Amino acid sequence: MGDLVQMTGMSANNESFPQRVRAIGERESIAMMALVMALQALAIDAMLPALGNIASDLAVTDPNERQLVVGSFMLASGFASLVPGSLADRYGRRPILLGCIAIYIVFSLACAVATSFDMLLTMRVLQALGCGGLAVLPSAIIRDRFSGDQMAKQMSIIAVVFLVVPMLAPSIGQVVLLFAGWRWIFVMLAVVGCAMAxxxxxxxxxTLxxxxxxPIHASSIVINMVSAAMNRQSIGYVIGGAVTFGALIGYVNSSQQLVAEHFGAGTLFPLLFGLSAMMxxxxxxxxxxxxxxxxxxxxxxxxxxxxxxxxxxxxxxASRPDETLWQFMPLMITNMILIGFIGANFNSISLQPFARTAGTASSMQAFVRMVLGSLVGIAIGQAYDGSAYPLALALLATGIIALLAVLFSEKGKLFRRVHPPGTPRPIVIEH
Known part of the structure; x- marks a missing residue:
């Protein structure tokens, strides 16, 4: 006999959850959750090298309008994240996750056959609305099993695997463009979605x-959502994470214009973008x-x-007229490294107060992060003026806002070490 799996992480003798099933190990679980989350990242970053081709093929005249292929998807994902968490708290994580991936596949194929830019944006919005749970449910699944700094550790490990996709996605999109048109990038998304499903x-x-x-009652869902939104320990970290995430999205939205065109990186752009994600x-x-x-x-x-x-x-x-690519990129990469230290930790801290309603809390928090972050990112992208100055100013402003939000949650005290009650609840495996 090998180790015994217990889905809740409770003791093997606890009769409240007697089911024990054959399950994946921790490494496979981490890889799976990371790649589920990465489906959305792939749908965003694989598009970046193709934005010019899409604009040309679908007669888009405003050069900043092409960014909406990314921005509309992210904004819709934020609104979509409100629903799956509550459904997963009632019906379980697994069936809702599979449903979200199925919608991702269907609308990826719909994007591939879009005949106008408006139709493409509509299909992108529907794709995002359907697959909102891809960002929500992995966090809820991890919260089912861990808490506190242990959860932060697990989320960081997941983020390592997850970030391999943004590292590779622009290059994957570029390779597809070498052999086929931009529509085949969406076909590729559908194929990857089928493999994940x-x-x-x-x-x-x-894991629930x-x-x-x-229960699925409008009143209980609203109460749980309001409770999650009004929790002072949590909300500052949610807002702080959202605005720094928004600064990152602002960079992603304008990166092809800024790095490839303004700074003249050209075909080096996918490699530089991948280097940023690697860091x-x-x-x-x-x-x-x-x-x-x-x-x-x-x-x-x-x-x-x-x-x-x-x-x-x-x-x-950025305020200097002679800023070069090799001055901009090291600083931008440093900012992205720091976001790596901010994101997983803010996420785990913000979910810590919620155990019984982790799915609903994760939905509410993902909604705030995605909607606020997307709006900030779209605003930054649309402010692009042929220089790095709007992005630089946004990075500074979002950092200050994040610090103020954290100070609100921590009642003005930074650097505290909090030890939450309880211990991590790992899933053990039965062979």
Missing amino acids: TWVAIRLPE DPAHRQ MAVANFSNSRIVERFGARRVSHTAVIVFIFVGATQVWF
């Missing part, structure tokens, strides 16, 4: 404790190693303060 269907067990299932992955890997020693708050608070100083440096360089 098969993996999840065969290997993912249910039946004792934690929540974020390194940051998340480092975070997974140090967070249990120093605590999620200490690590992330330090990262926010440094983020502000780097943003100020970005503003100084």
Whole structure:
């Protein structure tokens, strides 16, 4: 006999959740959750090299309008994230996740046959509305099993794997363009979605404790959502994470114009974008190693303060008329590294107060992060004026806002080490 799996992480003798099933190991679970989340990242970043082709093929005249292929998807994903968490709190994580992936596949194919730019944007919005759970449910599944700094560690490890996709996605899109048109990028998304659906269907067990299932009543959902939104310990981290995420999205939205065209990187753009994502992955890997020693708050608070100083440096360089690519990229990569230390820690801290309603809380928080982050990102992208100055100013401003939001949640005290009650609840495996 091998180890015994217990889906809730409760003791094997606990009769409230007696079901034990054959389940995946921790490494496979981390890889699966990361790649589920990465489906959305692939749908965003694989598009970047093709934006010019899409604009040309579908007669888009405003050069900034092409960014809406990315921005509309992210904004719709934010609104979509409100629904899956509550459904997953009632029916379980697994069936809702599979439904979201199925919608991702269908509307990826619909995007591939779009005949106008308006139709493409509509299909992108529907694709995002259907697959909103891809960002929500992995966090809820991890929260089912872990809490506190241990959860932050798991989220950081997931982020390492997840960030491999943004690292590779622009290059994947570029390769597709070498052999076929931009429509085949969407076909590729559908194929990857089918592979993920098969993996999840065969290997993912249910992690929701039946004792934690929540009724589907509008009043209870609203109460849980309001409770999550009004929790002072949590909301500052949600807002802080949203605005720094928005700064990152602003860079993604304008990166092809800024790096490839303004700074003249040309075909080096996918490689530079991949390098940035790789450094974020390194940051998340480092975070997974140090967070249990120093605590999620200490690590992330330090990262926010440094983020502000780097943003100020970005503003100084961007205000000069002779800024070069090799001045811009190291600072931008540093900002992305710091976001790597901020994101997973803010996410785990913000979910810590919620155990019984982790799905609903994750939905509400993902909604705020995605909608607020997307609006910030779209605004930054649309402010692009042929220079790095709007982005640099946004990086500085979002860092300051994030710090103020954290100070609100922490009642003015930074760098505290909080030890939550309870211990991590790992899934054990039965062979």
